[in-house]
Amino acid sequence: MSGFLDIGALADIPAQGARLVRTAQGCIAVFRTADDRVFALDDRCPHKGGPLSEGIVHGTSVTCPLHNWVFDLNTGTAQGADDGAVATYPIRVEAGRILIDASLIHRTKAA
Secondary structure, three states: OOOEEEEEEHHHOOOOEEEEEEEOOEEEEEEEOOOOOEEEEEOEOOOOOOEHHHOEEEOOEEEOOOOOOEEEOOOOEEOOOOOOEOOEEOEEEEOOEEEEEHHHHHOOOOO
C-alpha cells in the first residue's frame, strides 16, 4: 500500500507540542512547530531511550526530556552529540489534517 493516511487534525496537537502514534514500525512522535509545520521521528532517543514525544519543541528542534539531547526535526540528527540520530518519516498537512506515510501503519512483520 502506498500513499498517506489521515491520523488526525493539526488542531489536536498544540503548537510546539507532540503526539505519539503507534505503528507497525514502533512508536513515532509527531511534532507541531509554532508555525504549524509537522515532523515525524522515532519516539526513542538513541542516548538513553527517552520519549522524544515528551520533549520540548523549539524552532525546528526537540530536546529529549531525559538528558537534553537536541534533535533536528528535519533530519533527525542530534545537534552537538556523537553518533546521535533518529529516523524521520514522511508526513504532511492537507486541509488541516495530518497525513503520515500509510506504509508505516500497514506494514507487518514477516513470520
